[in-house]
Amino acid sequence: MANSTTDRSKAANSETVSMMAILAPAVGWLIPGAGHMIQKRWIRGALLFISIVTLFLLGLAMQGRIYRANGGDILDMLGFVGNVGAGALYLLTLANDWGQGAIAFATADYGTKFMIVAGLLNFIAVADAYHIAVGKKR
Amino acid sequence: MTITLNHFSAAAVFALFASVVFGITHRDTARDMIRYGLYCFVMFLGGVLVAGWAMWLLRR
Numbered sequence: 001m002a003n004s005t006t007d008r009s010k011a012a013n014s015e016t017v018s019m020m021a022i023l024a025p026a027v028g029w030l031i032p033g034a035g036h037m038i039q040k041r042w043i044r045g046a047l048l049f050i051s052i053v054t055l056f057l058l059g060l061a062m063q064g065r066i067y068r069a070n071g072g073d074i075l076d077m078l079g080f081v082g083n084v085g086a087g088a089l090y091l092l093t094l095a096n097d098w099g100q101g102a103i104a105f106a107t108a109d110y111g112t113k114f115m116i117v118a119g120l121l122n123f124i125a126v127a128d129a130y131h132i133a134v135g136k137k138r
Numbered sequence: 139m140t141i142t143l144n145h146f147s148a149a150a151v152f153a154l155f156a157s158v159v160f161g162i163t164h165r166d167t168a169r170d171m172i173r174y175g176l177y178c179f180v181m182f183l184g185g186v187l188v189a190g191w192a193m194w195l196l197r198r
Binding site (some may be wrong): 050128 | 163
């Protein structure tokens with residue numbers, strides 16, 4: 001009896017873990033830091049959100065360029081991979097047709113890099129959220 | 139809205155936010171996160187200064 005209760009509790013727990021292992025990275029990709037927040041890591045999530053979103057928005061404000069999937073050039077494709085990591089920010093930018101300016105000065109090039117790095121940093125945050133969900137990290 | 143940062147302030151902003159993310163994601167405890175974040179920040183900015191001076195020397 002006690003064993004069956006323990007088994008059921010273990011099964012329910014592992015189901016929650018596996019559900020969270022999918023949900024946390026997905027939500028974390030869409031909204032930077034949210035993968036941590038849904039696992040009650042509020043401060044970490046908030047800091048990740050502020051860092052990644054600010055870096056991306058600064059990139060946009062610096063007239064950085066956003067990459068699209070059909071760039072053609074291999075470097076454009078790499079830029080796209082970086083940009084797409086920003087999740088909803090990237091989708092929002094595309095939907096509003098922002099980030100289309102020609103890079104005419106140095107800070108615009110910095111802005112482009114800021115947006116790529118924001119996406120790449122979010123990929124790291126997503127991996128971290130996954131590790132927390134599967135219990136590899138506290 | 140357009141923001142124009144000079145080279146150093148752009149590097150400092152980049153270093154700050156990248157260090158926060160590195161600190162949180164690469165360490166387990168709060169204390170280690172802060173220490174590693176500070177280490178990354180110093181390394182980023184130190185790298186910028188060293189590279190800047192190296193380029194200045196090469197140009198002369």
